[in-house]
Each structure stands twice: as structure tokens, then as C-alpha cells.
Amino acid sequence: MCASVGLAFVAGCTGTIGDDSGRVGSPDDPRPPGTQQSPQCKGAIEPGRSPIRRLTRLEIDNAVRDLLGDNSKPARSFVPEEESLGFDNNADALGMSGLLAEQLMEAAEKVAGTAATKLATLAPACDTAKEGEATCARRFVTTWGKRAWRRALSEQEIGELVALFEKGRADGGYAQGIALVIQRMLQSPFFMYRVEHGDPATLKDGVVQLTGYEQASRLSFLLFASTPDDALLADAESGKLATAEGIAEVARRMLKDPRAKHSIANFHAQWLELGKLETASKDPALFPDFDAALRTSMKQETETFLDSVFFQTGSFDEMLLAPYSFVDSKLAGLYGVSAPSSSGFARVALDPAQRAGILTQPSVLALHAKSNQSSPVHRGKFVRERLLCMQLPPPPNDIVIEPPDLDPGLSTRDRFKEHSVNPACTGCHKLMDPIGFGFEHYDAIGRYRTKDGKFDVDAHGEVFASTDADGTFTGGVELAKKLAKSQQVKACMVTQWFRFAYGRGEAEADQCSLQRLEEAFAKANYDVRELVVALTQTDAFRFRKAGAL
Amino acid sequence: MINRRNFLRAAGGSALALPLLNFVDRRHVSAAPTEFPKRLVLMFSPNGTIPGAWTPGGGETDFTLGSILAPLAPHRDKLLILDNVDMESAHHGPGDGHQTGMGSLWTGIELLAGTEFKGGGDSGTAGWGGGPSVDQHIAKTVGATTKFPSLELGVQVSGATVWSRMSYRAANQPVPPENDPGKAFDRVFGALGADPTGLAKLRARRQSVLDAVTKDFAGLQPKLASEDRAKVAQYADALRDIETRLDAGGLLGGACVKPSRPAISSLTDATKFPDIGRMQMDLLVMALACDLTRVGSIQWSNSVGGKVHSWLGITEGHHDLSHNGDSDAASQDKLVKINKWYAEQMAYLIAAMKKIPEGSGTMLDNTVIVWGNELGVGNRHTRRDVPFVMAGGCGGYFKTGRYLKYPAGTKHNNLLVSLCHAMGLGEQKTFGNPAYCTGPLARLTG
Numbered sequence: 001m002c003a004s005v006g007l008a009f010v011a012g013c014t015g016t017i018g019d020d021s022g023r024v025g026s027p028d029d030p031r032p033p034g035t036q037q038s039p040q041c042k043g044a045i046e047p048g049r050s051p052i053r054r055l056t057r058l059e060i061d062n063a064v065r066d067l068l069g070d071n072s073k074p075a076r077s078f079v080p081e082e083e084s085l086g087f088d089n090n091a092d093a094l095g096m097s098g099l100l101a102e103q104l105m106e107a108a109e110k111v112a113g114t115a116a117t118k119l120a121t122l123a124p125a126c127d128t129a130k131e132g133e134a135t136c137a138r139r140f141v142t143t144w145g146k147r148a149w150r151r152a153l154s155e156q157e158i159g160e161l162v163a164l165f166e167k168g169r170a171d172g173g174y175a176q177g178i179a180l181v182i183q184r185m186l187q188s189p190f191f192m193y194r195v196e197h198g199d200p201a202t203l204k205d206g207v208v209q210l211t212g213y214e215q216a217s218r219l220s221f222l223l224f225a226s227t228p229d230d231a232l233l234a235d236a237e238s239g240k241l242a243t244a245e246g247i248a249e250v251a252r253r254m255l256k257d258p259r260a261k262h263s264i265a266n267f268h269a270q271w272l273e274l275g276k277l278e279t280a281s282k283d284p285a286l287f288p289d290f291d292a293a294l295r296t297s298m299k300q301e302t303e304t305f306l307d308s309v310f311f312q313t314g315s316f317d318e319m320l321l322a323p324y325s326f327v328d329s330k331l332a333g334l335y336g337v338s339a340p341s342s343s344g345f346a347r348v349a350l351d352p353a354q355r356a357g358i359l360t361q362p363s364v365l366a367l368h369a370k371s372n373q374s375s376p377v378h379r380g381k382f383v384r385e386r387l388l389c390m391q392l393p394p395p396p397n398d399i400v401i402e403p404p405d406l407d408p409g410l411s412t413r414d415r416f417k418e419h420s421v422n423p424a425c426t427g428c429h430k431l432m433d434p435i436g437f438g439f440e441h442y443d444a445i446g447r448y449r450t451k452d453g454k455f456d457v458d459a460h461g462e463v464f465a466s467t468d469a470d471g472t473f474t475g476g477v478e479l480a481k482k483l484a485k486s487q488q489v490k491a492c493m494v495t496q497w498f499r500f501a502y503g504r505g506e507a508e509a510d511q512c513s514l515q516r517l518e519e520a521f522a523k524a525n526y527d528v529r530e531l532v533v534a535l536t537q538t539d540a541f542r543f544r545k546a547g548a549l
Numbered sequence: 550m551i552n553r554r555n556f557l558r559a560a561g562g563s564a565l566a567l568p569l570l571n572f573v574d575r576r577h578v579s580a581a582p583t584e585f586p587k588r589l590v591l592m593f594s595p596n597g598t599i600p601g602a603w604t605p606g607g608g609e610t611d612f613t614l615g616s617i618l619a620p621l622a623p624h625r626d627k628l629l630i631l632d633n634v635d636m637e638s639a640h641h642g643p644g645d646g647h648q649t650g651m652g653s654l655w656t657g658i659e660l661l662a663g664t665e666f667k668g669g670g671d672s673g674t675a676g677w678g679g680g681p682s683v684d685q686h687i688a689k690t691v692g693a694t695t696k697f698p699s700l701e702l703g704v705q706v707s708g709a710t711v712w713s714r715m716s717y718r719a720a721n722q723p724v725p726p727e728n729d730p731g732k733a734f735d736r737v738f739g740a741l742g743a744d745p746t747g748l749a750k751l752r753a754r755r756q757s758v759l760d761a762v763t764k765d766f767a768g769l770q771p772k773l774a775s776e777d778r779a780k781v782a783q784y785a786d787a788l789r790d791i792e793t794r795l796d797a798g799g800l801l802g803g804a805c806v807k808p809s810r811p812a813i814s815s816l817t818d819a820t821k822f823p824d825i826g827r828m829q830m831d832l833l834v835m836a837l838a839c840d841l842t843r844v845g846s847i848q849w850s851n852s853v854g855g856k857v858h859s860w861l862g863i864t865e866g867h868h869d870l871s872h873n874g875d876s877d878a879a880s881q882d883k884l885v886k887i888n889k890w891y892a893e894q895m896a897y898l899i900a901a902m903k904k905i906p907e908g909s910g911t912m913l914d915n916t917v918i919v920w921g922n923e924l925g926v927g928n929r930h931t932r933r934d935v936p937f938v939m940a941g942g943c944g945g946y947f948k949t950g951r952y953l954k955y956p957a958g959t960k961h962n963n964l965l966v967s968l969c970h971a972m973g974l975g976e977q978k979t980f981g982n983p984a985y986c987t988g989p990l991a992r993l994t995g
Contacts, residue, residue, distance in 0.1 A: 052777035052831070077732060079725035080709040082677075084665035088709075093665045093677075094778070097724050098698070101787035102736065106757070164761055171750075187788075188765045189781055197772060279707050281819045281857045283864035292818070370859055371866050492651050496580045505664045 014287060041512035045207050045258060047543035048502075048509040051091035053194040053221075056081050060107075062226035063191075067148055068115045068122060068182070073538060074107035084505075086386070086496075087270050091503040108186040116179035123178075133174050137165045140178055148182075150228055151213040152155040155401070161185070186382055194221065198544050208546045212236030215247065218541060222501050223254040223532075225263040244537050251536045261307060264532075267500050268306040271357065274299045283372040287335075287445050290366070297497045298363040298446070304345050305361070314527035316493060320484040323352035325361060334362055334399060334447055354448050356480040359383070362446030369444040374412055374452075376436025377419075383435050385482055388466055389492035392428055404494055411455040434462040438479045494518050497528075501535045513538035576703040585907040587691070587944045588837050588916040589972050591655060591684050591846040592898070593715055595647075596852040596871040596926030598936040602885040605630055605952045610853050612952035616885055618938065620893040626950040627899065627913060628863030629939040629993060634964060635957040637931035639923075644675035648711045648929030649854035650923030654681035654935075655715055657962035657981020665712045665861040678717040680981060685718050687972045688844040696797040698790070699844035700777040700836055701726040702829040703735055705822055706851050714850035715923075724782060730811040732830035739837050741807050742921050751797050759792045781820045805839035805911075808832065819857050822850075827895055834901045838912060844972075848896070849891065852923040884927065892938075895920050899940050917971055918941035919964075935961060946971040948995035955991075962986035967993050 056064065062074035080098050082094035115122060124143050126136035141161040145153045153161070156445070161181050162269075170178030176517040185191060194217055198208025210218065210496060213228075215491045216236040220228040230234070240246040254260055269275055277299045282290040302325040309318045327348050332339035335355075340346030358364055368378040384390050416437075419429035438461025443449050450457055459475040473479050494517045498506050517534050524530030535541060561639040599618065605612040612630070614622055621628060639649040642659025644666070652660045656678050663676020684699055692698030699716075703726030706713050714723035727733045770778050778901055801807065811828040815821050826849060832847045850856045854867035863870070863883050870887070873880035897917065902913040918940045925931035942949050947967075962981045967989040969977035979986035 052773065052780055054780070077729065079727070081711045082665075082714075082723065084710070091780075092663070095722055096783040096787055097722070098787045098790055099701070099727060099736075100723060101784060101791060105758075105788075106789065108758075109751075109754075147935060160761065160764070164757065165709060167757055169753075171754075183754070187758055187762050189762070189769055189784055190765055193781060194785065195769065276707075279705070279817050279819070280691050281866070283857075284859065285864060292815075321735065352898075372864055372867055425811070545774075547772060547777075 017260065018192060019190055021497075041515055044187060044205055045539050045543050046509050046512055047539045048506060048507060048513065050196065050540075051504060052196070053089070053091045054094045054096065054505050055221075056089050056094075058225050058262075059221060059227075060104075062224070062262070064111050064186075066226050066229060067144070070111050070116070074111055075103075077273075082349075083347075085499050086273065087500050087503075089500065089503045090505070092505075099386075104192065105187060108183045112179040112183035112186065115182050116175040119175055119178055119459060125185040128174060133169065133177075134162070134166075136170075137174070137177060137181075138162050139180060141165065144182075146233065147227065147230070148185045149188070150217045150233075151190075151211075162374065179300070194218075196544055197547050200546075203546055205430065207543050207545050209242070209543050212241045213240040215542070219247065219250060219536060222257040222535070223251065223263050224257070225266055226259065229385065239264070244542065245428075247536050248540070249531055251533045257536065259525075261311070263304050264310055265307055267497065269299070269301060270500065271496050272302060272364060273367060273382075273386070274302055274363055277363060280367060281371060282366070282444055286372055289330075290445050292332075294330050296446075297328050298361075298366060300328070301326050301331055302358060302361050302363040302443045306358070308347075310528055314524075314526050314529035316490065316526040317484050318357070319523060319528075320357040320359065320480050321356060321490075322357050324349050325355065331362065334445070335539075336448070340398045341489055345495055353477060355486075356477040359387075359439075359480050359483075360442065360446075360476045362442075364478045365439065365446035366444065369442075369446075371444070373444055374436075374440060374442065375444075376416055376439065378414065378436070379428065379439045380432030380434065380436030383483070384431055385477075386496070387489050387492055388469070388486075389433075389488075389495045390465075392431060411452050411458070412440060413458055414453075431465055434464065435479070437461045438473055439474055439476050492516055493528070494521055494531060497531055497535060498540075502540055503530075510540055513540040576585075578725060585912075585915045585944075585970055586843050586947075587685055588843045588845070588912070589684060589691075589943070589968060590833065590837075590844075590898070590916060590918045591715075591845070592895060592918060592920040593654070593848045594888070595850050595852050595921055596884075597927030597931070598920055599881055600886050600926060600934065602633060603888065603936050607952070609951050609953065617888045618797045620889060620938075621899070621938070624899045624903075624940060627940050627948055628951075629947055630952045631937040631939065631955065631964065631990075632956065633934055634931040634959050634961045634990075635938055636802060636925075636935050637960045638982050639801075640677070641982075642679070643677075646932065647852040647923055648675055650930075650932045650935075651715055652678040652711055653932075654921050654923055654961075655684060655965070656680045656717055657683075657965050657985060658720075659982065660711060661721060675711060675849070676721055677711055678714070680717065680720050682717045682724075683726060683968050684716065684844050684846055684978060685716055686980070687969060687974060688842075690974055691843050691972055694797060695840060695842050696794055697737065697842040698794075698848070699724075699969060700833060700842045701846050701848070702730075702731075702828040702833055703728040703848045703855065704829055704850065705817070705819070706848050708851060712853050715848060716846060718783075726846070728825075729816055730813055730832060733832050734808070734810045734828065737832060737841055738807050738839075739821050741839065741841075742801055755795055756792070757809070759788055759795075762788060763792075768806070782863070783827060800837070803838075804834075804893045805835070808835050820859055822856055822858075823860055827897070830894070830898050834898070834905070834912070837902075837992065838905050839914070849894070854894050854954065856984050857891065858883075860955065861890055863887065868927075871924075872883070874928060883940075893922070895938065895940065902941070913941045915944050916941040917947060917968065919968065922989065926967050935962065943971040947993050950993075953992050959990070960985045960987075963988060963990035964993075966990070 007334040024487055057078050057332060063252045064070050081088035082093040084090035123140045126139050139160050164184055165181050170179030171528040196210060196214045199211045202209040213236045216228040216232040217392040220232055222225060235241050235250055277295045280295060309315060324347055327335055328345050329339040369375045369381045381392055384392055400537045414438050416433050419425040419433050430520035439456045440452060440459045441448055461479060462472045463469045467490060469482050473482050495506060516538055520534035521531045581689060602615050603617045605614050607613045636653060638653040638657050638659055643662050644660040649660055658680040661676035661679045664674045666675045688699035701716050701724055706726050706728055716724035718724050770781060813821060813825055829847055834843050845894050853868050855868045857866050865885055870880050870883055898918060899913055902916055903911045905912040907915055920938045924938055925934040962985045965980035969980060970989055
């Protein structure tokens with residue numbers, strides 16, 4: 001089994017324009033997943049980097065829901081997360097702006113104000129009349145505060161928070177005092193950032209194991225996209241999260257919880273860039289049906305499909321090959337199948353000669369197409385980047401590349417012929433266009449077609465420069481089968497999950513963590529659920545470099 | 550004319566609270582009524598231009614506008630059209646053409662190396678912008694006392710990547726624009742004219758919370774590794790900035806009238822692009838008139854923006870069109886239309902400022918608007934000959950009404966220095982990477 005390391009770039013693109021011999025895998029080139037020699041992974045613990053992570057909007061909204069029983073999703077309208085490598089939770093990319101800080105402040109004020117109106121539902125039972133407001137406030141700070149900051153508070157912190165409560169109480173009574181504490185704790189860096197120092201008692205060779213609380217947070221944000229619940233905090237305190245076995249047991253328990261669905265769906269949506277559907281637009285004269293409702297249906301189809309596969313079989317093959325999908329009445333028309341009898345989505349069998357898994361779903365096909373036509377370049381690039389984990393550099397600086405004129409009198413394939421004959425284009429476009437041509441049976445919104453304008457569709461394609469998926473194929477279904485067999489594609493799935501789960505790109509130091517993940521994925525017969533559990537078992541997940549102290 | 554002395558202190562600030570109506574803002578009490586602040590407004594549109602249709606004919610003062618800039622004709626005497634200015638910094642360092650163009654348009658420095666974004670260049674990947682943008686740099690000084698140091702407003706800016714951020718507080722710290730006119734309104738004008746007692750209470754609560762949170766940072770930061778400390782410091786800085794401005798209010802009166810809250814049915818529907826743009830421009834102009842800020846930007850879409858300009862009868866995405874060849878007359882014609890439409894938007898912004906009298910002139914005279922683009926020519930991805938158009942004299946600093954054709958090799962960093970000088974930062978010797986800067990841009994002041 002092999003591990004992948006570093007952002008793999010396609011060789012022979014910038015450096016060897018027009019040179020067909022430029023192949024990935026030559027000794028000098030960074031290689032795509034699945035091509036690395038097995039490193040020796042029996043030595044010292046190597047966690048890689050653990051940059052501090054800021055909560056995302058989804059995580060803030062879920063935490064507000066879980067901490068305050070407030071479903072208002074205040075963070076949804078915050079400025080969006082800075083994206084990197086296709087994900088919105090990359091620690092290096094996520095920053096903090098004045099605007100976001102203001103939005104956080106106002107949201108904290110708002111949800112704290114709402115919470116003040118329903119304190120009885122949030123706090124451990126405490127009768128202020130009997131026990132006194134100060135006692136009840138201290139109890140609130142201690143218990144709710146632990147949930148909000150995801151760790152036990154120090155006596156000093158409790159004292160300061162109680163003092164702040166007193167200030168608020170003087171201003172507007174008990175509820176006002178509690179609201180001020182909530183507002184203050186939500187604006188704190190201890191809420192907004194996932195602060196980790198590790199357990200100093202475990203320090204060895206500059207590496208520390210995470211504390212139970214920190215481990216609980218990592219599990220919770222990975223699998224629930226939210227703050228740890230009381231059960232997880234109890235696991236943290238019992239020492240259960242100190243062992244890999246204990247963590248695996250908890251991870252399996254969490255995957256059975258409905259809250260895991262949102263987190264898994266979040267990965268799927270980002271992996272396949274489904275969020276971009278919201279702003280996709282098509283030529284209304286050609287595709288009058290492509291409205292907001294259809295775009296939403298397309299997104300829901302893929303989400304429903306992946307949710308179903310993940311939680312029922314977990315099979316990665318099925319994600320790529322399933323001859324069925326989930327359609328509502330809008331999509332039924334697009335697919336040419338009969339609409340489900342009830343409203344909403346229902347599973348339907350599709351023509352297995354026309355459709356296979358995610359690659360032939362309208363969401364993916366419509367996203368990677370132009371407004372008025374298919375786009376072999378974008379579809380090829382999508383497969384290259386999201387399924388094969390290979391990045392395509394754009395044309396180098398200072399080279400004038402004038403793209404060929406579009407001639408509507410030519411088939412799509414012929415319009416892009418320039419890319420395969422002009423040596424300035426070939427180097428890169430050879431890696432994209434021939435894959436994209438395989439999708440020519442699908443128009444700009446993913447409908448199956450046999451004619452491309454006046455021409456018969458020619459869906460012959462070819463994969464170049466992969467480690468084990470090279471060769472010709474015809475049509476999207478055959479491509480899906482080809483990719484499903486590829487180790488590179490499976491290793492890429494590991495890489496994508498790694499980036500999402502750990503909030504960073506993979507690097508040299510992660511070789512052994514990646515190798516363990518690939519081995520676990522293979523051992524589970526490519527059940528993605530087991531890959532997710534394996535993500536909680538690596539050095540990268542359980543340890544970190546000791547901090548500044 | 551406006552009587553500045555009758556301005557009302559409208560938001561926050563006064564713990565004494567009453568009698569509010571007679572409260573005179575200290576920042577303005579000593580200023581003669583004719584003294585108005587200088588303002589800087591940056592405007593961005595994507596994907597390059599069509600030089601043949603953009604470039605004016607004629608000479609420095611007898612120039613004739615080409616078809617793209619024709620909508621600016623009514624404001625001819627207020628324009629400075631800069632031809633042949635290179636974005637040299639965008640030809641160096643990591644990143645693809647759109648990335649480097651976007652990241653260095655207002656920063657004048659290469660992108661950082663990094664693995665955050667896939668792209669071209671030597672490293673194959675790129676990070677965020679490599680230094681502060683000129684608006685943010687100026688805002689640090691000019692915006693020190695206003696309610697907002699600067700306002701960044703977006704029009705359907707999609708994504709949050711190096712392709713979609715042009716403003717940077719510092720290297721590696723992109724400043725996001727607000728895309729929602731309703732939210733922008735709430736943020737900017739929400740407190741304006743609100744009940745002073747309520748505002749005073751809110752301010753006191755905020756002060757208590759921010760004081761307490763500041764202690765968290767003090768305890769936390771020394772325990773973090775340096776990279777993490779820098780990350781968390783961004784939040785600490787942002788909160789400190791909020792705290793120092795708790796006291797800053799807006800001024801109702803004169804041209805400053807609290808606008809009504811804009812209502813938009815969809816923020817993502819591409820056909821609402823023009824409406825959202827108008828709303829954002831109106832809000833920005835009023836925020837400037839109310840002296841809530843002196844630095845602002847309007848970002849239309851983003852680099853590589855694929856907006857379908859359907860209201861112009863165009864069905865293809867802007868970016869796709871911009872890739873088509875020079876001999877594709879239909880595409881060229883559509884790109885001219887799109888760029889002309891952006892010139893109309895700039896003309897709208899100019900006209901809105903002209904409607905606001907300030908002293909013997911208008912707000913435009915105290916402002917400089919700069920319209921830039923991440924590219925020169927779209928289909929070649931050039932970052933040389935970037936189409937810059939300026940409007941407004943910035944308090945008499947710029948000598949407007951001219952078309953300036955610069956010699957080959959003129960670098961846009963010099964323009965950024967000139968903007969600093971115009972806004973009162975006279976000590977600025979260079980901006981961005983000094984390797985691409987020789988001082989202020991020649992001929993702008995006469």
C-alpha cells in the first residue's frame with residue numbers, strides 16, 4: 001500500500017509544453033497519490049502540523065444550536081470562509097477581518113439576548129429564590145461555560161465570569177447578567193478558535209498527545225460539525241479518549257448519530273463543489289428550466305445519493321458506479337424517468353448505459369459546463385483535480401495564448417481540436433480535454449443527448465498521465481468504471497478526506513498518517529465509513545507538536 | 550449650503566446623552582464649514598478590457614473617449630484616464646494571471662508563496678496577497694476617527710479565495726466585502742439616529758465584554774506557537790479596533806440623510822447584479838456623506854468573474870467570453886458592451902457624488918475614484934496596460950480632465966503612491982514592492 005504526499009502537480013504541463021513524454025511518475029516529478037514508496041512507519045510519532053483552527057460558519061451555527069437551543073443560524077450570513085484546496089475549513093486560509101469580528105459580536109449579542117428569555121432550558125436546575133442568584137450564576141458559568149469553551153474552566157476564569165455576571169445583574173437583573181456571560185464567552189477566542197496545547201505530561205521528542213477535551217473537540221467538529229456534547233465531554237473526562245481504541249469506539253457511536261449526517265454531507269458538498277450550483281447560470285434561451293429550484297434539486301439529488309450510499313453501504317465503488325439515483329419531479333423530467341409518486345425525492349433506477357454514480361449526475365455535469373454548451377475542459381479538469389488529486393497549473397506567465405475562436409459550425413470536439421494540435425496548448429489540455437470528451441453525451445445541464453448540434457455525439461475519451469487509469473474509454477459510464485478500479489482515485493479520496501478532516505493540506509510529515517489511512521481504507525474494502533474512523537486513529541489526529549512553552 | 554454646526558451626534562458616544570439635540574460633534578466644531586474630508590473609492594471590474602475600444606483618441610486635453618468609456622463623457626473634466634500603466638508586480642511571484650492581477654492590483658506586491666491555492670508560477674501554488682492594499686493602508690491613518698476605517702462593498706463577489714479578494718489589511722489578511730446591501734445598511738446606518746439611551750447601554754455592554762475578552766487574548770497568546778499567535782492576533786486586533794470606535798458616531802444633517810433599507814429579492818440571482826450594484830453605490834455615497842468612513846470600495850464580481858450580463862442581451866459568462874480570440878467579432882462586441890456597462894456604473898457613482906454639495910463644489914471634488922481591473926487584455930491574461938480610470942480631484946490634488954499616455958515600463962505602484970499622497974500621506978516614498986516603484990506617478994498633479 002502506498003501513501004501520497006504533497007500537492008501533486010501534473011508534470012509536463014508548464015515545463016514541457018508540447019512534449020508528450022512528460023509523464024507523471026518520472027523520478028524528478030512530484031507524483032500523484034498512490035505513487036509513493038512506502039515509508040518506514042514504525043519510528044517516532046509524527047503528527048505533522050496542527051495549525052490553530054477557527055470555527056466555520058456551520059460550526060458556529062451548530063454550536064449555537066447545541067449550546068443555546070437556538071436554531072436561528074446567525075452565522076449563515078457572515079462573510080464566507082476563505083476557501084483553500086476546495087474546502088472552507090483550511091486553518092491556514094481562514095482569517096479574521098473587522099467585518100467578521102463585528103458580525104460575531106452582533107450575533108453573540110443577539111443569541112445571548114434570546115437565551116436570556118429561556119434560561120431554564122439551558123442551565124442546570126437552580127432555584128434562585130432558594131439557592132441565591134450568585135450560587136446559580138456560578139453553577140451556570142461552571143457547567144455551561146465548560147460546554148462553550150469545550151474544557152473545564154479554571155477557578156480564576158469562573159471568578160471573572162461571575163464578576164461579569166454581577167455587572168450585568170446590576171444593570172438588568174439575573175437574566176441580563178447571564179446574557180452578558182453568554183455574549184462574552186461566545187466572543188472569546190476560546191470559543192472562536194480550537195485551542196490546543198496537548199497534555200504536557202505526555203511530552204516526548206517535542207510531541208504531545210492531545211488532552212481528553214481537545215480530543216473530544218476534534219471528534220465533535222469532525223463528525224458533528226459542532227461543539228462536543230455532554231457525552232463526549234464525559235468521555236474526555238473518563239480517559240476514554242486517551243487510547244486509539246476508545247476514540248474508535250466513540251467515533252463509531254457518533255457515526256450512528258443523526259448529527260453526523262450534516263458533517264458528512266458537508267464533506268460531500270465541498271468535495272464536489274456543490275455549493276457553486278447556487279450561483280451557476282445558463283443561457284435562458286437554451287435552458288429555460290435551469291432556475292433556482294432546479295439547481296436546488298440537483299444539489300439535493302447528489303447530497304441525498306451520497307448520504308444514502310455513505311450510511312447504508314459506505315461503498316466508494318457505489319458512489320462512482322451506482323446505476324440509480326434520487327430524483328424529484330423536476331429531475332425526473334431531466335432524466336427522462338417517471339416522476340416519483342410522492343413529493344420530494346425517491347430512488348429510481350437509471351439506464352446503466354447512460355448513468356453511473358456521481359460523475360453523471362446533473363449537479364456535477366451542469367457545474368462543469370458553460371452557460372450555453374458542455375465544456376470538456378472543465379469536466380476534465382474536475383476529474384483531474386477532485387478524483388485524481390492532480391492540480392493543473394494555468395498557462396505560464398508572459399506567454400501569449402490566444403484561444404481558438406468558437407465556431408458553431410463545428411462539433412464541440414472539433415472546436416477544441418486546436419488544443420490537441422497547437423503545441424502551446426497540448427501539454428496541459430491533453431490532461432483535461434480527452435477526459436472531458438467522454439462526457440459529450442451530457443449537455444450543459446446534464447441531460448443525456450445523442451446529438452451535439454447537428455453532429456452525432458462522439459464520446460471517445462482517454463486518460464493520460466495517471467498512475468493506473470490510463471487508456472481509452474467511451475462515455476461517462478465507462479470512465480466511471482475505469483476510475484473506480486484505480487488506486488490513484490482511492491488514494492485521492494483519502495487525500496480529500498485528510499484535507500477536510502484535518503483542515504490543512506497534506507505534507508511530507510504526513511506520509512505515515514496517509515499510509516495508515518490508505519491501508520485502513522483498503523482493508524475495509526473501500527468502505528468510506530471506515531476511512532472516516534481511521535481518520536481518528538492517526539498520529540495527525542491524536543498528537544500535536546508541543547507549542548510555544 | 551450645509552451648516553456643519555447643526556450636525557447631530559447620532560450614534561453612540563455620549564454617556565451624558567442629553568441634551569442630545571444640542572450636542573456638537575467635537576471633530577467638526579473647529580473645522581470651517583468649507584473643510585470637507587478627502588475620500589478614496591476603489592472600483593473593480595474583472596477580466597480585462599478591449600484596448601481598441603477603451604483607449605481614447607487625441608491628446609492630453611483634447612482627447613475623445615472610445616466606445617467603452619463613452620458613458621463617462623458628461624464627467625470628462627473630472628477624469629484622469631491612465632493609459633499604458635503596467636502591473637509589474639503581477640508578473641512576478643507565485644500565482645496564475647487572474648490571481649496575481651487581483652492580489653497585486655491595490656497592493657503592488659507579489660502574492661505570498663503558499664499552498665492555499667492551486668495556481669501557476671514557479672511553486673505551483675500561491676497564498677494570499679503579500680502586503681496591505683492601498684485603501685487599507687490609507688484607512689489606517691485617514692479612517693482612525695470615523696465609525697468605519699473603510700467600507701468594502703461587493704456585488705455578487707463569489708468565493709473567498711485569492712481570486713476574489715483585492716483588499717488586504719496586511720500580508721496574508723484579506724478583507725472581505727459585504728455582498729448584501731441590506732446587511733451593509735444595518736451595519737452602517739443601523740445605529741444612525743437610534744435611541745441614544747439604548748445606544749449608550751449597548752456601548753457599555755460592549756465595552757464590558759471587550760474588556761473581558763481582551764484578557765483571554767493576554768492569557769492565550771503567549772502559549773501559542775508563533776504562526777497560531779499571528780492568526781489569533783488578527784481577531785484581537787479586530788476587537789481592539791471595534792473597541793476604539795465604540796465612541797464614533799455618524800452625523801445626521803446636511804447631505805447626510807439616513808437612507809431606507811434596501812430590499813433585494815435575491816443576492817445570488819445574476820439578473821439582480823445591476824440592482825445590487827446600485828444599492829451598494831448609493832449606500833457607499835451616503836456613508837461618505839455622513840462621514841461614517843472616508844475610504845471605500847465597490848467590487849463588481851471577482852477576477853475570473855463568470856457573470857452573465859443578460860440585461861445587455863448577452864448569454865455567455867463574462868470570463869468565458871474574455872477567453873475568445875481577437876478575431877471573434879461577436880465576442881469582442883459583447884466584451885465592449887460589458888466594459889461599457891461598467892463605465893456606466895462608474896458614471897452613476899460620479900453623478901451620485903456630484904449631487905452632494907460640499908463647499909463651493911461637490912463631494913466628487915473631495916474624492917478620488919479609481920477604477921481598475923485584474924488584467925489588461927482578457928484573452929492574453931496580460932497584466933500590462935491595465936485600464937485605470939480616475940475621477941475626482943481629491944481636494945484639488947489631482948489635475949483632472951486629462952488623458953495621460955505613459956511611456957513603456959510605467960508601473961502601477963507609482964499610482965498607489967500618488968493615492969497615498971492625495972489622501973494626505975505625504976511621507977509615502979514607495980508602495981508595495983519598492984522594486985517596482987520610483988515614487989508618485991508623474992503628471993497626475995499637473
